[in-house]
Amino acid sequence: MSLALLDNIVWHSLAGPHARFAAGNERAKRYARGFSQLVAFADPQTPDWASLESHCEPGEHFYCAGWTGTAPPGWRIEHDTAATQMVWDAGEPDDDEVQSRPLGPAHVPEVLALAQAMRPGPFAERTIELGDFFGVFDRDRLVAMTGERMHAGELREVSGVCTYPEYQGRGLARRLVAKVVRLQLARGQLPFLHVMCDNVNARRLYRSMGFREHQILPIRVVVCEGQAMASSPPPGA
Numbered sequence: 001m002s003l004a005l006l007d008n009i010v011w012h013s014l015a016g017p018h019a020r021f022a023a024g025n026e027r028a029k030r031y032a033r034g035f036s037q038l039v040a041f042a043d044p045q046t047p048d049w050a051s052l053e054s055h056c057e058p059g060e061h062f063y064c065a066g067w068t069g070t071a072p073p074g075w076r077i078e079h080d081t082a083a084t085q086m087v088w089d090a091g092e093p094d095d096d097e098v099q100s101r102p103l104g105p106a107h108v109p110e111v112l113a114l115a116q117a118m119r120p121g122p123f124a125e126r127t128i129e130l131g132d133f134f135g136v137f138d139r140d141r142l143v144a145m146t147g148e149r150m151h152a153g154e155l156r157e158v159s160g161v162c163t164y165p166e167y168q169g170r171g172l173a174r175r176l177v178a179k180v181v182r183l184q185l186a187r188g189q190l191p192f193l194h195v196m197c198d199n200v201n202a203r204r205l206y207r208s209m210g211f212r213e214h215q216i217l218p219i220r221v222v223v224c225e226g227q228a229m230a231s232s233p234p235p236g237a
Contacts, residue, residue, distance in 0.1 A: 005152045006085055006192065006214060010040035010065060012152035018130065028052035030062065034126040036149060037062045039222070049075055058226030063122045065217045079221040081196060084203060088191040090210025092182055098175035103133040103145060110142040111135070118162035121194070133160060134179060136172050143167040146176035148184075156189040161202075174205060181209075 005012045014022040014029040023032045027048040030039040037060070041047040044066040053074050056062075061078065071077045103111060108125055111133070115123040131148025144167055149159035158180050163172050184191045195202045197216065207213075 002153070003087065003155075003214065005155055006087070008040065008044055008066060009085075009150055009152055009155070009157075009192075010038050011042060011044075013150040014038075014040055015042075016153070017151040021130065023055040025051050028055075030055055034124055035130065036122040036124055036127050038122055039064050041067070045069075053224060053226070056224040056226075058224055060224045062222050062224070064220045064222050067220060068218050071222065074225055076223045076225055077220055078223050081198075081219050081221075083194045083217050083219050084197050085214045085217055086193050086195065086203075086206050086211040087214045088181060088185075088210055089212040092185055093178035093209060095182070096171075096175050096178065098136055098172060098179065100134040100136050100176060100179065103128050103135045103142075103147070107135065107142060111145065114142055114145060114162055114164065115160065117164065120160050120162040123160060127160065131156070131159075132180070132183060134176055136163075136167075136176065138167070144172040144176060146173065146180055148180060154189050155192055156184045156187070158184075158191050158193040161193075174209065177206075177209065 011029065014031065021032055021035050022029045024030055026042065028041050028051040030052060031037070039052060039062045047067055047069070049072045108128070111128055112125060127149065128147060131151070133145060133147030135142045136144040144163035145160055146158065147160045148156060150157040158177055161173050161177060181191045193206065193211065195206060
């Protein structure tokens with residue numbers, strides 16, 4: 001199984017299995033409004049920001065991986081960081097099943113509240129439509145969740161891993177991740193995930209489960225300011 005797609009995984013996801021969730025053209029794409037705020041380019045080293053801008057609104061924030069150039073007119077770099085890309089490198093995880101429920105449209109308010117509190121990465125109201133998501137409930141309150149996001153070839157991402165602080169330390173994240181990994185392995189897919197480089201505890205957890213570190217990706221949060229469009233002459237001018 002080739003891991004080359006991981007070098008530009010957002011693009012290959014948007015140009016492949018998630019094309020129906022994409023906006024853009026053959027040079028630049030984003031997940032459509034309402035999904036995770038991710039953008040990608042066919043060639044990350046020479047990104048076509050002008051093509052992307054026509055699909056964005058001023059003030060929108062996006063995550064862009066693998067790009068380290070200078071921001072063009074109409075865009076601002078708000079934050080520079082890095083993420084560790086990890087790939088599953090073990091057999092099937094132990095079946096220490098956690099009592100969980102599939103998450104769907106009725107759970108969106110609770111899902112968003114948990115994501116906004118714990119910030120597992122770019123997340124929006126339709127993100128749970130990108131794959132299977134599962135949640136652990138305390139009575140009727142969603143307290144932990146994990147699901148799937150990007151998909152290219154046989155690669156499938158584990159994402160949205162978060163637990164409220166008062167429920168951490170009970171192994172909920174580990175067991176939810178294991179549940180999703182088992183599901184992906186049963187489909188013949190290779191699980192992978194992203195974790196911020198400064199999240200030492202999460203990286204340690206994933207290594208202990210069977211993930212190995214594949215590469216470090218530069219991550220930028222960029223803001224569309226719309227200046228390029230505003231400064232361009234109208235057609236026919």
